[in-house]
Amino acid sequence: MYHGSVYSHFQQYKLSPGHSIPSFGVDLSRCRPRTDFGRGFYLTTSLEQAEKWANIKSLRSRSADQPLILEFNIDLEVFCKLDYLWFVRASDEFNAFVRRCRRHDTWHKVSRTDDPYDVVLGPLSKFPGHTVYDGCDQFSLHTQRAIGLMPKPMVRSVMSKSIQPVTSPAKLN
Template sequence: MILYHGSNMAIDTIDLDKCRPYKDFGKGFYLTDIQEQAQRMAARTARMFKGDPTLTAFEFDLKEVMRASGLKVRIFEKPDREWAKFVMSNRDINTVQPCHDYDIVIGPVADDTIARLLRLYIENFISEEQLLRELTFSKVTSQYFFHSETALKMLKRL
């Protein structure tokens, strides 16, 4: 499959030290299999940090990773209770990071709407049942998170 990284510059070498913490799945390199989503991220990043919206494409074989790599992989099929708690832990600046040891995590993006719902839940404005009910109505997009140098070796730049 082809994965895309949207940024304000082409990515020739991935440097995990330059990645920002407290994101959905933690500090690491993020991609998506949805080209339009990556284009929106590239435009947003270029607006925020200057530069030109740029997509960098990578080839990734999930079947190979699952079959032979020995990497720890976590896949969330949809935004559910487990996913929400995982995202909240990774986004929490009061939680010791990293709060997991997965090499690769795949799952939905907590976009602005979902992030707002998570905040409402954390601040006890909505119940867990309300949170889960609202998540089912959210437009789901995907993200692929790479957390280790070994995981990054599974990406082939195109």
């Protein structure tokens, strides 16, 4: 799986394409709130989707921040032992879940006081609409328990900004 980001978010690590980051960790409090599945660390099975997201983040940055792709060799069987929610396709339940997370952050369950799911998987929403991007998916981790099971990533690439600009998430496909 892949994570698209920008170099400055990981500058504390020695980044070199093809090398792993042995000391890698995720601080969930620094993850962006009010996303499709709430505050969490997001991955995708699509390298192209991760590259496009990295470019979007790079273009939104105020500095000359370079797009970055991290690759994780994820064993889904490990995560199936956690508390997870999997949306196979968009549905009324999926749309309601995304709407709730986008409005209230990581409020996954019936009560706001319930712990969030460790992992949520599903399609990529074209929020605020009720459609999804074709061929795009997301795998989000929301608890330290889930983060602790992640393997150390390999730096797939630190990309040049010469890739054709993408101005908004609506241009993902």
